[in-house]
Amino acid sequence: MSALLSLRNIWVEYGEKIVLENVSLDIEEGSFVSIIGPSGAGKSSLLRVILGQETPTRGSILLDDVPLPGECGPDRGVVFQRYSVFPHLSALGNVMFGLECKQAPFSSRLFGSQKRAAREKAEEMLAHVGLDHSMHLYPAEMSGGMQQRLAIAQALIKRPRILLLDEPFGALDPGIRTDMHALITQLWNEYRLTVIMVTHDIKEAFSLGTRVLTLDKRRHDPHAPHRYGATAVYDLELTRKETPKAADAEPEVSAGSITIDNNHNN
Amino acid sequence: MSALLSLRNIWVEYGEKIVLENVSLDIEEGSFVSIIGPSGAGKSSLLRVILGQETPTRGSILLDDVPLPGECGPDRGVVFQRYSVFPHLSALGNVMFGLECKQAPFSSRLFGSQKRAAREKAEEMLAHVGLDHSMHLYPAEMSGGMQQRLAIAQALIKRPRILLLDEPFGALDPGIRTDMHALITQLWNEYRLTVIMVTHDIKEAFSLGTRVLTLDKRRHDPHAPHRYGATAVYDLELTRKETPKAADAEPEVSAGSITIDNNHNN
Amino acid sequence: SPSGSEQQEPRTEFNIGWSIYAGWMPWPYAQQAGIVKKWADKYGIEINFVQVNDYVESVNQYTAGKLDGVTVTNMDTLTIPAAGGKDTTAIIVGDYSNGNDGILLKGSNDLAAIQGRDVYLVELSVSHYLLARGLETKGMPLTAVNTVNTSDADIAGAFSSPDITAAVAWNPQLATMRDTANTNLVFSSADIPGEIIDLLVVDTATLKANPNLGKALAGIWYETMALMQQDSEAGREARAAMAKLAGTTPDVFDDQLSTTYLYADPAAAVEATRSPALVETMTRVRDFSFAQGLFGQGARSADAVGMSFPGGTVLGDPDNVTLRFDDTYMQMAAEGAL
Amino acid sequence: MRWVNRRPRRGNRMLLGAIPIILLIVLYLAVAGARHAVNPADKILPLPGAMIEAMASLVTEPDQLSGEYLFWADTLASLTRLGIGLAISTLSALLVGLVLGILPPVRATFGPLVTGIAVIPPIALLPILFIAFGLGETAKVALIVVGIAPFMMRDIAAHIGALPREQIIKAQTLGASSWQVMIRVALPQAMPRLIQAVRLSLGPAWVFLISAEAIAADIGLGYRIFLVRRYLSMDIILPYVAWIALLAVVMDLALTWASNRLFPWAHGADH
Amino acid sequence: MRWVNRRPRRGNRMLLGAIPIILLIVLYLAVAGARHAVNPADKILPLPGAMIEAMASLVTEPDQLSGEYLFWADTLASLTRLGIGLAISTLSALLVGLVLGILPPVRATFGPLVTGIAVIPPIALLPILFIAFGLGETAKVALIVVGIAPFMMRDIAAHIGALPREQIIKAQTLGASSWQVMIRVALPQAMPRLIQAVRLSLGPAWVFLISAEAIAADIGLGYRIFLVRRYLSMDIILPYVAWIALLAVVMDLALTWASNRLFPWAHGADH
Numbered sequence A, B: 001m002s003a004l005l006s007l008r009n010i011w012v013e014y015g016e017k018i019v020l021e022n023v024s025l026d027i028e029e030g031s032f033v034s035i036i037g038p039s040g041a042g043k044s045s046l047l048r049v050i051l052g053q054e055t056p057t058r059g060s061i062l063l064d065d066v067p068l069p070g071e072c073g074p075d076r077g078v079v080f081q082r083y084s085v086f087p088h089l090s091a092l093g094n095v096m097f098g099l100e101c102k103q104a105p106f107s108s109r110l111f112g113s114q115k116r117a118a119r120e121k122a123e124e125m126l127a128h129v130g131l132d133h134s135m136h137l138y139p140a141e142m143s144g145g146m147q148q149r150l151a152i153a154q155a156l157i158k159r160p161r162i163l164l165l166d167e168p169f170g171a172l173d174p175g176i177r178t179d180m181h182a183l184i185t186q187l188w189n190e191y192r193l194t195v196i197m198v199t200h201d202i203k204e205a206f207s208l209g210t211r212v213l214t215l216d217k218r219r220h221d222p223h224a225p226h227r228y229g230a231t232a233v234y235d236l237e238l239t240r241k242e243t244p245k246a247a248d249a250e251p252e253v254s255a256g257s258i259t260i261d262n263n264h265n266n
Numbered sequence C: 001s002p003s004g005s006e007q008q009e010p011r012t013e014f015n016i017g018w019s020i021y022a023g024w025m026p027w028p029y030a031q032q033a034g035i036v037k038k039w040a041d042k043y044g045i046e047i048n049f050v051q052v053n054d055y056v057e058s059v060n061q062y063t064a065g066k067l068d069g070v071t072v073t074n075m076d077t078l079t080i081p082a083a084g085g086k087d088t089t090a091i092i093v094g095d096y097s098n099g100n101d102g103i104l105l106k107g108s109n110d111l112a113a114i115q116g117r118d119v120y121l122v123e124l125s126v127s128h129y130l131l132a133r134g135l136e137t138k139g140m141p142l143t144a145v146n147t148v149n150t151s152d153a154d155i156a157g158a159f160s161s162p163d164i165t166a167a168v169a170w171n172p173q174l175a176t177m178r179d180t181a182n183t184n185l186v187f188s189s190a191d192i193p194g195e196i197i198d199l200l201v202v203d204t205a206t207l208k209a210n211p212n213l214g215k216a217l218a219g220i221w222y223e224t225m226a227l228m229q230q231d232s233e234a235g236r237e238a239r240a241a242m243a244k245l246a247g248t249t250p251d252v253f254d255d256q257l258s259t260t261y262l263y264a265d266p267a268a269a270v271e272a273t274r275s276p277a278l279v280e281t282m283t284r285v286r287d288f289s290f291a292q293g294l295f296g297q298g299a300r301s302a303d304a305v306g307m308s309f310p311g312g313t314v315l316g317d318p319d320n321v322t323l324r325f326d327d328t329y330m331q332m333a334a335e336g337a338l
Numbered sequence D, E: 001m002r003w004v005n006r007r008p009r010r011g012n013r014m015l016l017g018a019i020p021i022i023l024l025i026v027l028y029l030a031v032a033g034a035r036h037a038v039n040p041a042d043k044i045l046p047l048p049g050a051m052i053e054a055m056a057s058l059v060t061e062p063d064q065l066s067g068e069y070l071f072w073a074d075t076l077a078s079l080t081r082l083g084i085g086l087a088i089s090t091l092s093a094l095l096v097g098l099v100l101g102i103l104p105p106v107r108a109t110f111g112p113l114v115t116g117i118a119v120i121p122p123i124a125l126l127p128i129l130f131i132a133f134g135l136g137e138t139a140k141v142a143l144i145v146v147g148i149a150p151f152m153m154r155d156i157a158a159h160i161g162a163l164p165r166e167q168i169i170k171a172q173t174l175g176a177s178s179w180q181v182m183i184r185v186a187l188p189q190a191m192p193r194l195i196q197a198v199r200l201s202l203g204p205a206w207v208f209l210i211s212a213e214a215i216a217a218d219i220g221l222g223y224r225i226f227l228v229r230r231y232l233s234m235d236i237i238l239p240y241v242a243w244i245a246l247l248a249v250v251m252d253l254a255l256t257w258a259s260n261r262l263f264p265w266a267h268g269a270d271h
């Protein structure tokens, strides 16, 4: 079986600065890839490239063995690092947006029973992320964590084939975070999503992921740090005895000894 | 000795919605208060009130036993939850801003040796937060974690008497986070700062703080959740054998048994 | 020069406003040809001719005291500065319109066909007066038509629109508009000769304090007149220069001059100023202006503004004479006493 | 307290706002008084008495010829033209601005054209406008539209073009087509800016209206002003101008109010 | 690919932008040709030959009287006036907009006044303007300034007023006084918007310049247009208008370029 997503020799550069250097990866359908790495290594850049928001300066990306179109679509969902939701829509409106787009291509408004169904679905999703009592708030009236949960709900309701998460749980307290872990694991199982998640919480990376990637610079010139880009320095496949029901189940690491490289390199 | 900062029966309401309900606190000079609590509880609101950015709907705040002026000043530094730095200044410019404001009240530009000194100081601070190679980048060219570190450097260089931190390390990887912990502890020790920090990392809250506050709702009406506000449900003084040198030193908890309430209530 | 202050110090520098119109083009030409400087030097003064494109604005600026003198028609002198309490003296009666103003109709050769049409014109101007006089000849009141105020600068462009079927205008616009297909000149100032008069007026107080200004202006005017009337090369050149200043070609400009009755001879101008016909004309103009409310809301009778003529004739309120026809300087020119 | 933090209360705000306007009126009265002391018949700066007298008949007495109350008839005519002109401009600005702002190929194709039209002074091309629109109401409305719509289009297009790219990307990951991005993401966020653009265009709109009425009209506020300018009747011009300013300020306030009411999310930006 | 994502390349962009302009020219030629077929002496829509002929003498031959090349003298005069007017407007918009935007008490006091001035059509008060500023260059520059500065002031003030409150708070926690907030936080962030405001004001600025030159001038692009308008000489008016449009578009491009160069942080908004 060939990979769902293949990155071939991807380079990302901003002017002089090399951010990603020769990254090659194959991501299987249904896998849950955690990406960790120091701040500024290029994790978000990598996600942007996979999303189609940015084109790499070199290299190619294949989705189902065909080159990725230069734009993003509903097959790839995303939660951005700076949780960005639509400021002009209420929480409910934000979550219903995706449903409306699909079911009403022209008016993108639903009516009657369709509307009721979509609304129920959205309310359920909002309840899942703990926003059932804040449905009618606008993002500007929400706390940071609430906006982040809203962004998660908005992305999850579409059940995209590939879900890209950039530090999705960073602004959440441990209690809600556990709930979110359970939610994402459940959806991942149910819909065979492929998830790529950037996180700074190593425990989270290992407990949720089936594979953990570490993005970092291989070489480092202290006088010209921008001349070397980051690449995947560690790539660990985790095998679980069974698909975990709760995120707290500790996975076993298949690779031998792991040293997580945490040198911050910029 | 009376407290540096006293909150007396503070209420924060947005229209119908009660966010903080009758919060009373005394914060001693030189203490390091960690605030934890579920998302949307009102932690950021509390910081905003202390900062002087918002006036509470009821209650009063005393700083050195005089009512807090309705505006913020250089005695209170802040790192906002959504790391906000000045988009029109480079990293160096952002950090030098505070120094320039103080030393050049009129032109707010420094020249000659003054400028050199300020620049050196700013560069040193940037090196502390690991941005020494990104000094000339504008915020738009930085990753999330880099912007957050910049915001920290910007606030720390002023050595404010009271430092308000709203999830300052949320977007940082564990390695840099440890460095930041060391940095903040060092500055706190050296300059006898008073720090109030909101965090979702309970380990961080306990390892750094001399006191941990939990903000949550005491009562909860499932049909009208907005009718009850949050208040300090737990308030733990931690005593350390010595001032911790490294943040990883585990503090001892003075209160007996603690149950952290993580019910998310909105 | 704030109006009304009777005791004025003699001054040496004066500003005279002018706007583009065939009968006034000699002034800027004289300035360019050095005739102004010659006469000003002779009387030890300095005279600047200031071009104002917008005719109404030039008169307004004169009224406001920003200009010492201005080129203006008899009717507008009465209704703008004089009615505004600005004591004004007309020292040169330069010409009268003898076909330079006209009523145009599309699709008919008879003025009577104007009945009920929308007539585009500069309201409350000499065009309006001409329209009233034209309608009178057909026994129609002004209310027989509906007037639409149109700016003089835009009326030529506007007339090319099929929306307009009737208009009143003056040259050079009139000539441009006559070229439009299917258009007839049904009434013109040639039918009421001597009623639309083009003047040079100056502030009375300034003139009193500086009689040399009047002498210099008269000298300039009649020297220029003599030059442009010549059928010689010099005369043609002068007229060509005036055409250029008016933004047109010598042919078109000569056309315009042919419908302008220039008082090239000072004696003729003096005679016209002294003639009782002028009093009659001004009476008509005054009654028309009053009927149109041009004396302002305060004026209760057509006699509100006083006008004086050579020989002591006074029309209207003798205690409020603000428009004076003065032939002194034209007379001096006629006698060669300048 | 720092000046940046001093927020006057509602009542005080109104009071403060009135001060310079009152001072200006006092200044006017002083200068006008001085001029009248020299020349009691001065027309340039009339005294209030004269203005009231001049206006009284226009406001309260029907015109002999038409039987209309001229002042009110003028106001109605001008407001109608202005309203239609603003409505057409706003609508076209929204449509064109939206399309230009969100679709790069359309922007590349029509952006230069819109810029060109925006910078061409329409009053220089009046004869062509007359041919295209005649001289009636259409022409007046057209002059307003030609005068302000391109500016508004460019403003809206720039605003939409500056929407965070994340939002556009996000919408697409949620399955939105170009059309849906346009009407669900760009359109609603353009609305508050559109109201702001209308507010900023009110001044120019009045300028073009008055210019249009100065060119050819038989009724309207601008018509009256240009008509009485012929005999420097500032006692009518000044009250008319004050009335225009009042109407425009009321519209401005109404628009601000409407924007706050209709788009609370765009204004609640408190923290 | 969705239309929102199609970003034409530089070269294609220029090509696309040229298409509608070329179409418009072709349309003009067709209509003008048709009119000339009916009436060979048609003045309203002259053919290119006539325009070139009419312009040739203005552009290449010195005027007999003044010895100047009229076209270039007109251009120079108009550009000087426009430049001074724009400079004064921009500067005052920056100053006033800054102060209004950042200091609430000042906004409360002078905001209504600025709104009032912004909505008063200056051309309704022409007599007063010319009386106040004379008939010289000052009046022309003043009309431009009165016409566009209030709009720019309001735009800048609104932009600064909408700066995230966090930034103002942050600056104060870093020890900034009101003055420092103004010059270090608000001023630099107002600059790109100021350039945008100048770009949007170019159209109105030309309108006011031309209006001013129409009333009192003896040189200038607007003067020439109004001079020949009496004779309906569209063969001169149209090339002059095209020239004005070209000048304005070049200014617009220069401003865009300058903004990108000087304030990269405001434009690099890529992610």
Ligand SMILES: Nc1ncnc2c1ncn2[C@@H]1O[C@H](COP(=O)(O)OP(=O)(O)OP(=O)(O)O)[C@@H](O)[C@H]1O
Binding pocket: A134, A137, A140, A141, A142, A143, A144, A145, A146, A171, B014, B017, B019, B037, B038, B039, B040, B041, B042, B043, B044, B045, B046, B081, B266, D268, D270
């Ligand atoms: N402008 C507003 N209007 C209405 N409600 C508001 C407004 N601003 C904040 N709130 C409400 O106040 C509550 C507290 O918000 P706050 O930002 O203080 O939460 P927090 O404890 O910091 O949460 P988090 O951990 O998610 O950052 C939230 O429930 C939010 O909905």
Ligand SMILES: Nc1ncnc2c1ncn2[C@@H]1O[C@H](COP(=O)(O)OP(=O)(O)OP(=O)(O)O)[C@@H](O)[C@H]1O
Binding pocket: A014, A017, A019, A037, A038, A039, A040, A041, A042, A043, A044, A045, A046, A081, A266, B134, B137, B140, B141, B142, B143, B144, B145, B146, B171, E268, E270
């Ligand atoms: N527009 C830009 N111009 C120049 N450099 C850029 C630009 N955008 C990003 N970078 C650089 O790219 C690098 C990677 O950024 P990226 O956002 O991918 O990091 P990250 O791994 O997500 O970090 P974090 O964990 O802090 O979010 C950074 O060093 C940043 O400075």
Ligand SMILES: [Mg+2]
Binding pocket: A043, A044, A045, A081, A166, B143, B144, B145
């Ligand atoms: Mg990132």
Ligand SMILES: [Mg+2]
Binding pocket: A143, A144, A145, B043, B044, B045, B081, B166
């Ligand atoms: Mg918060």
